[in-house]
Amino acid sequence: MSELSSEAVRLRDVSHRYATRLALSNLNLHVPAGGLFGLLGPNGSGKTTLFRILSTLLRPSEGEALVFGHSTAHAPAAVRARLGVVFQQPALDDELTVEENLRIHGTLYGLSARDLSERLDDLLPRFGLAERRQEKPPVLSGGLRRRVDLVRGLLHRPALLLLDEPTTGLDPAARYAFWQVLDQLRTTEALTLIVATHLMDEAERCDEVAILDTGTLVTQGSPNALKQDLGTEAVWLTPADSPQRLAEQIRTLTGLPAQNLGTLVHVPHPEAPSLLSRLYDTCGALIQSATVRAPTLEDVFLAKTGQTYSAEPAPSPTS
Numbered sequence: 001m002s003e004l005s006s007e008a009v010r011l012r013d014v015s016h017r018y019a020t021r022l023a024l025s026n027l028n029l030h031v032p033a034g035g036l037f038g039l040l041g042p043n044g045s046g047k048t049t050l051f052r053i054l055s056t057l058l059r060p061s062e063g064e065a066l067v068f069g070h071s072t073a074h075a076p077a078a079v080r081a082r083l084g085v086v087f088q089q090p091a092l093d094d095e096l097t098v099e100e101n102l103r104i105h106g107t108l109y110g111l112s113a114r115d116l117s118e119r120l121d122d123l124l125p126r127f128g129l130a131e132r133r134q135e136k137p138p139v140l141s142g143g144l145r146r147r148v149d150l151v152r153g154l155l156h157r158p159a160l161l162l163l164d165e166p167t168t169g170l171d172p173a174a175r176y177a178f179w180q181v182l183d184q185l186r187t188t189e190a191l192t193l194i195v196a197t198h199l200m201d202e203a204e205r206c207d208e209v210a211i212l213d214t215g216t217l218v219t220q221g222s223p224n225a226l227k228q229d230l231g232t233e234a235v236w237l238t239p240a241d242s243p244q245r246l247a248e249q250i251r252t253l254t255g256l257p258a259q260n261l262g263t264l265v266h267v268p269h270p271e272a273p274s275l276l277s278r279l280y281d282t283c284g285a286l287i288q289s290a291t292v293r294a295p296t297l298e299d300v301f302l303a304k305t306g307q308t309y310s311a312e313p314a315p316s317p318t319s
């Protein structure tokens, strides 16, 4: 489906509340059309809620969500026509073959039998499923079942595909293979992919990423740009006691812009390794251990929230 809008998604002040629990809080976000966009956040940060809003299953308590310029609340049919979704839970009927599952779904989306056959002949071989048409989901590996879900989401040629934690439950080899499929889609299709994940290494693979924490936007940008905001290289120190005290000592004694981030002290420097002996000479008694490394997305999360990134939920914003 060709689109004039260069914007796949626009959120304006979107909040969502389940009873007393605030799942999304005043979220403003824009996802450019084309490419692979990551929605990264710990479990419970609001990713699934946002996907339910984008897929028109849930009306936001406040604010507006647009998909290619169409409001999810006021033009849900226009949104659904442009959208494919791969949910966290497999959406296949175990009693039906792969082909029957896909044909039923395609028919629900209004594809003719002929169009459906063409789509299946095109998509199934590309995802390594050509020989599996007549098999039922329970005999397929977890990775193959996820690919069938992916084909299901792509049948009606959506302009936007949402994937909610698509590699949950897959072993590392299947995860790797699934991401290769996504990379292939990214380069061959005129499609915007949004992947929700709590895994940093998956977010690293995206063109752009929005980081969520307790329903709020922490930051948005390309993984490289977000990391480079913290400098190219840095010394990360574990203090013997207080990170505040160590950071202050370093600033006073060396003039370097040391900053305490969570339980660590961060000292950005273009030649970080050569800085180590100077730091030990001046503040050695306050340092328990030190590492030198380029910033990671974990560091970005830490710098922006003051909290260590953990895949587990942060405390609820209101409950």
Ligand code: ADP
Residues within 6 Å of the ligand: 018, 019, 021, 022, 023, 041, 042, 043, 044, 045, 046, 047, 048, 049, 050, 316
């Ligand atoms: P994520 O997908 O990032 O794990 P969710 O959107 O599932 O996050 O959840 C965001 C917050 O909303 C969490 O605190 C979660 O417990 C809460 N939540 C999600 N679904 C419901 C629901 N149906 N009823 C009440 N609270 C919910």
